[in-house]
């Protein structure tokens with residue numbers, strides 16, 4: 001059947017002008033899940049990436065649907081260039097997200113003298129190569145749409161330098177550098193790029209750590225919640241942050257000033 005007249009033009013227009021989609025990596029749980037729910041409350045439909053936890057991702061999808069927004073699950077490993085491309089291509093062929101949050105991450109802590117090459121490489125891979133693969137897929141479309149927000153989740157560990165986290169501190173510090181450079185490249189295209197640096201946040205990632213060891217270091221006297229971080233991401237994605245780019249916003253209860 002022939003396509004209706006103007007179909008391709010309409011499709012191209014939709015691809016570059018649709019503005020209410022947020023793509024969040026590592027959003028099955030923890031900080032990413034809270035960001036997805038927060039942005040859904042702000043009126044965004046969600047493309048929810050995760051790696052392996054289908055049950056948690058499906059539960060987050062149900063919660064987002066209850067908020068009246070659509071949630072498309074997009075499972076892939078951010079370190080696998082080809083998987084990222086093949087998972088996102090069909091979606092990006094139709095629509096361009098307004099927001100990308102690079103949140104997927106993990107830790108492989110040990111003192112440097114005992115750190116294996118694998119632990120070094122895996123942490124670099126998720127935080128730096130993962131950022132590269134996902135962001136490279138989305139940026140040309142945001143540039144063409146001349147609007148977009150990118151938020152990279154980094155860490156106080158990059159700012160303070162945490163013993164036992166040389167790999168993680170280095171990877172997150174690299175991501176802060178990438179945030180600034182990309183912000184300069186994209187500012188004229190109305191694509192704003194910022195980072196959010198959480199301190200100690202209660203999630204699966206920190207469940208093995210004892211809060212009592214860290215509380216004396218935190219002036220506010222409590223560990224953070226995923227919602228504390230999500231609130232700052234929501235701000236950076238809002239019209240209130242229209243003149244903010246290349247910045248790293250700390251969410252750490254005063255742990256690092």
Ligand code: NAP
Nearest residue numbers: 026028030031050051052053077078104105155201203205
């Ligand atoms: P979390 O609860 O362990 O959740 C991690 C998320 O990332 C999960 O959804 C996981 O998916 C996903 N993920 C991990 N590796 C992935 C990969 N290769 N590809 C795609 N998804 C992947 O962690 P979190 O504490 O929320 O941390 C989220 C981000 O905040 C990370 O970048 C972390 O470095 C940063 N951060 C956390 C803290 C903290 O105190 N928690 C502090 C500073 C910064 P599956 O579970 O489905 O595999």
